[in-house]
Amino acid sequence: MDPRQQAILTLLALVPPGRVVSYGQLADLAGLPGRARLVGRVLRTQDTSGLPWHRVVAASGRISLPRGSDGWCEQRQRLLQEGVLLKGDRVSMKEHQWRPDLAAILMLMEQ
DNA sequence: GTGATGACAACCC
């Protein structure tokens, strides 16, 4: 698989329950600034079973899947299930956005 | 090769 996609998926696995990341943030952490859309494409095309794909939302806090679609409902469900409150289809980024701690950053440095 | 599309985002009204 493309190493960039691999990096994105590896980082995604580090996002803790109860927290979310934006597509752009994930791209940045993966060393791919400005490639938010790549993250979206990876999530759509790659096998994300076993990964916390539901913790990825738009920078605005919105779920990027079509409103009412199966994926939208599932993501919403999964987030609520782990304690992430949603106002409609939007989560409060101020409260729930993942800010990598020191330990996580050290792990990222070892790539 | 060309144009459209898209699980995005930053800006500017």
Place this chain on the structure above:
DNA sequence: AGGGTTGCCATCA
């Protein structure tokens, strides 16, 4: 709070 514009670029028709 919305809507339009532009940047991004892999895929696909």
